[in-house]
Amino acid sequence: MTASAWTDDRIGRLKTLWLEGQTAEQIARDLANGITRSAVLGKVHRIGLSAGRSGRPPKGSDARPKPVGLSPARSLATRPIDARPVVAAEHGLATVLSVRRCQCRWPFGEPGAADFSLCGQPVTRGAFCALHAAVAYRPAADTPRTLDRLALLD
Incomplete structure (x- = not known):
């Protein structure tokens, strides 16, 4: 034994x-x-x-960089009209090898570059965090309902 x-x-x-x-x-x-x-x-x-223990590490133990705000022009262009301003990171918190199933996969940089990274924030929709999902998943402009409204049939 x-x-x-x-x-x-x-x-x-x-x-x-x-x-x-x-x-x-x-x-x-x-x-x-x-x-x-x-x-x-x-x-x-x-x-x-x-x-x-909860799934989160205790306060102060997270050595990852904190997100910073986008410039006003860019934040308006990349968020839904009815949403509050959202904060985004300048660079990702994860790499292709370290990203987990529940982390945002929004790319930062060129895939072949040494500084290439992925967002890494918690996923809220699909494969992205709230900010990146708002950019990635846009409603189709020509839905049957939209066309009916345009034709004054609704």
Whole structure:
């Protein structure tokens, strides 16, 4: 029988780090010696810690750049008429390799360039955040209802 990599000390350290808001990847790096991100997530689930923390990291632990506003001319051109002004990032928070399923995939820069990135904000519609969905998903101008209104049939 082989000894488990999960000693009482490691489990205690896992609980402490998890409840502090560390990610599974950070915890795996801290514990080292063969403990992977997946092993951390599995152990967290098995000992019931996954219900003891919200999905968000605690305040102050987010090292990502904060979004900045668009210029007034651009923000008017890229938002729906009845919506409030929206904030967008100058560059993305994710890369092609780091973007997750629930993160906006709006591209920034040229795909072959070293500084190419993706938005990375939480998805609200389709594959995009609220700001980029407003640009990407425009209503069709010539819907049957619009044509009826134009022909004064409505």
